[in-house]
Amino acid sequence: MSRFDLIREPWIPVEGAETPDVSLLDALVQAHEFGGLALADPLQAVALLRQVLLPVLFDATGLPTSEDEWAERWSRGKIDGEVVGRYFEKRSDRFDLFHSVQPFAQVAGLRTEKNETKPVSLLLPSAATGNNVPLFSARTEAEPPDLTPAQAARALVAAQCWDTAAIKSGAVGDENVRGGKTTGNPVAPVGQLGVVVPLGATLFETFMLNTPIVRQGVKPGDQPQWMASPARPEWKTRPATGLLDLLTWQARRVRLVPDEDADGSVVVRRVVLAAGDRLSVIPAEEPHTAWVMVKKPRAGQPSNRPLLHRPGREPWRGMAALLATKEPTAGNESSSRLLGQVAILCDEGLLPTDLRLQVLTVGIQYGNQSAVVEDVMLDLMPLPIAALPPDSEPRRLLLQVADQAEQMRIAANQLGDEIRRATRTEALPWDKGQRLGDTLVHELTPLVRRLLAGLQREPDRVDEANQAWRAAARACALAAAEPLLNAAPPQAFFGREAQNGWAHRLNLAEAQYRGRVADILGYPRKQKTRSELGSGAPA
Known part of the structure; x- marks a missing residue:
């Protein structure tokens, strides 16, 4: 049987390491030694941060409940390796990509009525599949790529964040299937945001800048997806239980199909991808987006919605929204929760004023009923921390x-x-x-x-x-x-x-x-x- 241990096998691309990829354990414990996540594929970088790295850190160490507690962690300069090590020791079976009962971020035995599989390019927005044919794609759907387990793992978590909408294969055991398929699927949750991620000079600083202060700590019942019972084919529409549930949201039911290459190595060429849980509302806990107030929200919907990036518009032109850390702009736009927190920490003298803060903005423009990817918007710009306080x-x-x-x-x-x-x-x-x-x-x-x-x-x-x-x-x-x-x-x-x-x-x-x-x-x-x-x- 195939096995790929996400804790110890290299699969997370970072800057400043001796090898292109490092293990999940090393990415956390040695975060102070790395320059940050490699941004060659920004969709995967955001997914790795949200779906894996931050939830592991929050679940292992808890969330800071005050500015002083946050500042104490910042002053340590690195993550406690013993705490993270003990966390993984108790949960090593939950991080196996091809586990027979609970494969990471997947559903064991997931299948369609006719046992159909799709090319693994279905997980890659930049690859040709079905009616999603990028203009400069070097491949066609008839020539799907062979992904290593590391590449497949990154594509898997990216799909849980960014997957397109519309029709999905119907899975056996899902009572919502009609005619062998499910319809009305929205794009995955992160695709509904104008993503704003603060980055520091090291991966450790990035982790800290993306760690929200939560006064009440982790909500009761809130947990990452790998701590829940093994996922099943059926899904439902529901709100997020809390931050950990939100960050590891399983927007799709997936099963990677491992195969053996000519040299005996494991590759992934095929995948089963079906409908997953639908987020009923994007909660105020969402840390990675700016917001705009809706004057007349729909019944049951919040008054604030994520502020999306506009294609062809440089993020610095929306500086007013990024810097609206205390009061909204004239257009009722507000900064992200995390940048607002950085402003408070700076105002209280808990962050250095010469901090090399950068802001990564990522967004997807979907087309044809959100069933295809038309454009990926990406920008990385320095942001003076002294500009965040309102006055x-x-x-x-x-x-x-x-x-x-x-x-x-x-x-x-x-x-x-x-x-x-x-x-x-x-x-x-x-x-x-x-x-x-x-x-x-x-x-x-x-x-x-x-x-x-x-x-x-x-x-x-x-x-x-x-x-x-x-x-x-x-x-x-x-x-x-x-x-x-x-x-x-x-x-x-x-x-x-x-x-x-x-x-x-x-x-x-x-x-x-x-x-x-x-x-x-x-x-x-x-x-x-x-x-x-x-x-x-x-x-």
Whole structure:
């Protein structure tokens, strides 16, 4: 019989280790030695953190019930290896990927009425399967990959987080099956979020930054999926019992089918995947998303819902929501629970102000009734911890920068529209074509990242950072318009007269744009002359 011990076999990709993958035990006990989870596949990285690493840590050590208790754990600098070791000793049979009775995150003996299996690519959003055919896929469904047990384990937990919706195979023993299938399946719970994960300089810091303070501790009856009775094919719609149940939510019933390769090694080519439990509501305990308040929620639904990432929109443009750690924004958006906690810890002096905090944002755009993956949105940006308290100067600067960038985007789009009017061409629809404002925002992104990194290192130099941003953004805004102005046809110089008497000409459009940029960013500071500096000073 096949066996793969997730506790001791290497399968978790980390940065800074001697080998690409480490075991679950080493990932926890040596977390202070690793730079963090490897982010080559961000969907799997988020799934490993949520479905395995954090729940094991919380179940083994408990949750901190106060800021002081959290700070005490932070000050230790590493995880207690003896506590984690004893935890695994008592539960070693629960972490076998191919266990005959309770395989990890699976249902033993799961099968369909006709004993059908599917290619293991069904677990991989980036692989071709059924009607999910990524544009640049190197394989077809007829050529499924051969996954090692380590790869299969990562794909398994990722599917429990991100799997697509729609029809699933009907499992024997599931009374909800109709015609050999189940319908109406939602996407897996994490796919319903705009994921926001705080990351530290080491894997240990990442674990701590993702450890919520829960005053009452773990709720009675709350436990991770591997501590429950062996899973069965049937499923139901229900709320999460608590944080551990939520993080290890079994959104699908799965069985990996191990096979033997030509060299005798174990590979996984086939899988059985059926409907799993449906989360009735995303609870307020959800730590990895920002929120937006719904003015008129449906009956039985909470007033807050997860704030999803918008395709094509850089996360820094939503800075107001990320920094809304105390009060919601004008659009009723609030930061994530974990970033709000970091703000409190920083305000109480329990975290260093030069902490190298980064924010990983991940989201999936589903298409065709959420049955296929259209796009994966990913970004990793530095976030100055000094900007999280609500009244800080770095926070005010970052909100100002995001607002100025949005105003410049609008001004650039207006310039493009005005040039098209001058040539008697219809303006581009807002949702079609490459607009100048989008190009400008793309050019501004490196500047914003540089600003974030600089404030992270030296949060006291806000005025200098502000002046440097304004100068760089002004140059960027003017440079971005040059290609469009230079490419304007001759008739744009002559323009045309509108019915209201307003003239649409290239020179007027350029002057208006320059004026708007100056209104947004201010005018460049005048350089002092030699006489103003003094006779003995260099100009």
